[in-house]
Amino acid sequence: MKRATVTLPDDLAEAIETYTLAQNIPPALTAIVQAALREYLRERGFLRTYRPLKLEPLGNSGRSDVSVNHDLYLTGLKK
Numbered sequence: 726m727k728r729a730t731v732t733l734p735d736d737l738a739e740a741i742e743t744y745t746l747a748q749n750i751p752p753a754l755t756a757i758v759q760a761a762l763r764e765y766l767r768e769r770g771f772l773r774t775y776r777p778l779k780l781e782p783l784g785n786s787g788r789s790d791v792s793v794n795h796d797l798y799l800t801g802l803k804k
Contacts, residue, residue: 731758 733741745751766772791798 741754741757744757745754763772767774788798
């Protein structure tokens with residue numbers, strides 16, 4: 726992870742302070758800056774949207790022991 730020192734103009738510093746005080750659980754400045762950068766870069770096409778990997782079953786093999794003997798099926802040793 727890269728660290729950076731950022732100088733904020735007064736208007737941004739005041740807006741961040743106002744935002745932080747308005748939250749029930751005030752977020753850290755680091756979290757606010759990271760979220761703002763992610764949104765800025767994503768909107769401009771420099772950061773891909775994170776999508777969790779979703780795996781769905783393709784069908785039913787008709788076998789009841791695949792979860793136990795999956796290695797045997799994958800190697801072709803069990804028919």
